Amino acid sequence: MATLFYEPSTRTRLSFEAAMRRLGGEVLTTENAREFSSAAKGETLEDTIRTVEGYSDIIVLRHFESGAARRAADTANIPVINAGDGPGQHPTQALLDVYTIKREIGTLDGIKLGLVGDLANGRTVRSLAYLIAKYQNIKIYFVSPDVVKMKDDIKDYLNSKGVEWEESSDLLEVASKCDVIYQTRIQKERFGERIDLYEAARGKYIVDKKVLDVLPKHAVIMHPLPRLDEVTVEVDSDPRAAYFRQAKNGLYIRMALLKLLLVGNKSLDPCENAALFCMANVHVQILVHVT
């Protein structure tokens, strides 16, 4: 497996590499392909992919341009996994999110989900809304500052699938009736010089002790990480704080995905099959490209 990372990452790269090594495979790694590969000399992504596929059996790509994973997959004769392509998609994150909900709550059908924070720029909430729509009787609450509201493309998609959703500005009220509160970081880099807007947006919806007080006992707090202060550290010790377990699930889901792509699903053990539970319901084709 070759991990080509053109953007910083901790969780995604390390969990992919840990996954491959636990499966017994080897890893070729690039921590900073943007500056220390031939990309710095002007090589196209396509040429890099054609070269690297000669040295590996599967490629994991994080890139700063939306659509880069699609271009790479169209070029390669081996599987390419999209590990995030700029503001585009981050499909394995959505997979691990859905898997985490299943593990934590016990079911996906019928859940009530609060998506909180930067819903305009966060690729994880966008991918998650898209994926979760494939299950039954889902209800979604969007809670976000006005400047970073969920965009119409996702709302239209949910409407077309008959998924109920509503917008709210009352985080406590939403928390009191949800199974999952999915908090996200306000992305400073999207605000340019309007630091004032960023500061206002950033402090608006914080998951803290007050949220825990109204949150149902069986419910959980999720976050794709990294976080700044949109989930306060006092929340960490509550058993409903699921975000570090969520990060660990990235390992399992990526092990299952790699095994599926490299050897088919016959040899999956029960644990890995559990990780693939949700993948059975989704279109793997939208996530990766296998030729």
Place this chain on the structure above:
Amino acid sequence: MATLFYEPSTRTRLSFEAAMRRLGGEVLTTENAREFSSAAKGETLEDTIRTVEGYSDIIVLRHFESGAARRAADTANIPVINAGDGPGQHPTQALLDVYTIKREIGTLDGIKLGLVGDLANGRTVRSLAYLIAKYQNIKIYFVSPDVVKMKDDIKDYLNSKGVEWEESSDLLEVASKCDVIYQTRIQKERFGERIDLYEAARGKYIVDKKVLDVLPKHAVIMHPLPRLDEVTVEVDSDPRAAYFRQAKNGLYIRMALLKLLLVGNKSLDPCENAALFCMANVHVQILVHVT
């Protein structure tokens, strides 16, 4: 194997690491030794080598200074492989080039070879001209902009070996009678502020559809990569476009080289022996240093 890379690289580092892992060995890697090793604190290359040889059985070094590999090899008590030393040499590239010609054309003796592009600064064409001179009845055509012509040291060397060569400004005519067209990138960084000269040189000799039209059926296009637009992408789908196969051969030649250096050549399997075919004709001593 420790890979110490003081300069950006995709192909060379990843193919060396893939080679070692396919042989069952382990890899210690530095993607950017210049900034993130003790070199940043002023340590000499010699001291770094003496330290790293304590942790590894073989060192692969790419450095920005000509002669760095020689200094490292003189210091170390384990084999040091030169993976490119600034404007100096890039011997394993020459090995894989010669191996690619053998695999693609079937022979090395008697071939006609067109070296195109930046012949003054390209260490790969310089190394290749030097190596190919060891075979019989070679004919070389140099096709390059005036500002980056092949230098006299190589011409003198070819003369001393009785190798026929000529300079030409007609790429199409050369392509019509060659077995191999070896195109190279014009290296912008060598032109300093004379961007006008660079732009003029860069557009002069392009391998495109017109070249394919006159190129013999059995012939091939090679390129050390990365490329910009000196080989157009329309060429990629032609079976005579050998440059991605050439990049992949880097894996085989490096596997063979590592095995030769670490366990001797007794245990090479037939495939690896094929990779070493051309090495039998050259002086391995000029490429690496084994103490």
Place this chain on the structure above:
Amino acid sequence: MATLFYEPSTRTRLSFEAAMRRLGGEVLTTENAREFSSAAKGETLEDTIRTVEGYSDIIVLRHFESGAARRAADTANIPVINAGDGPGQHPTQALLDVYTIKREIGTLDGIKLGLVGDLANGRTVRSLAYLIAKYQNIKIYFVSPDVVKMKDDIKDYLNSKGVEWEESSDLLEVASKCDVIYQTRIQKERFGERIDLYEAARGKYIVDKKVLDVLPKHAVIMHPLPRLDEVTVEVDSDPRAAYFRQAKNGLYIRMALLKLLLVGNKSLDPCENAALFCMANVHVQILVHVT
């Protein structure tokens, strides 16, 4: 094993990674965690640790802040090894130093040790003075420019342990009666704009041929590396120059440490037990945190 390095390193990272691989384990590596991990997005060290512990069985951390290793260890549920925390401690260096003295001299009790160079800022000499105090009948000579003298906290500690020490400005006289001369680099970065003070301090105590001439036959020169010119290269060929052997001992001591932490000390082979000789006398708890 995950190696999280927020500062440049050659010896420490590569020897830890080589150690783990020789033990049969796998490595997740970050060469430059400061810029290319989520730390760049503002994630706290604690959050990074909680994530990475999900993907690994042991963490090796080098950080630029004093106390970072302690914070990481307090957070993690797996062992965290301090591989240097800013101007704080570098305990595995102290371990390999003590192990080197034992191997080179044959004993630790009763030795005479000259600590030379930057005694104020060098975390290795500070840690070594602390560790060596646990042995019997030690005598320490401090030889340093006035601006970087050993600080009172270590002197007070040695007094409380009854360890004899004195300060000297005569390197040759000290060298003539020591078993070990431990030279260190004057750290330019600590002098800010007072380059004149740095230059004066830097040239003051140099280990060269003259020091070798008076050094006892059985004695050794040690240095944590990297060095600039405070040990001249003419010294390298003398059998008493132990610094490259010392660097290699880092491999053995780290293998022993990893094995101890991961599988207990029952399965250590004789060689590894030798590496752990000195660790038996010290408090492993001060070095790492195991929960």
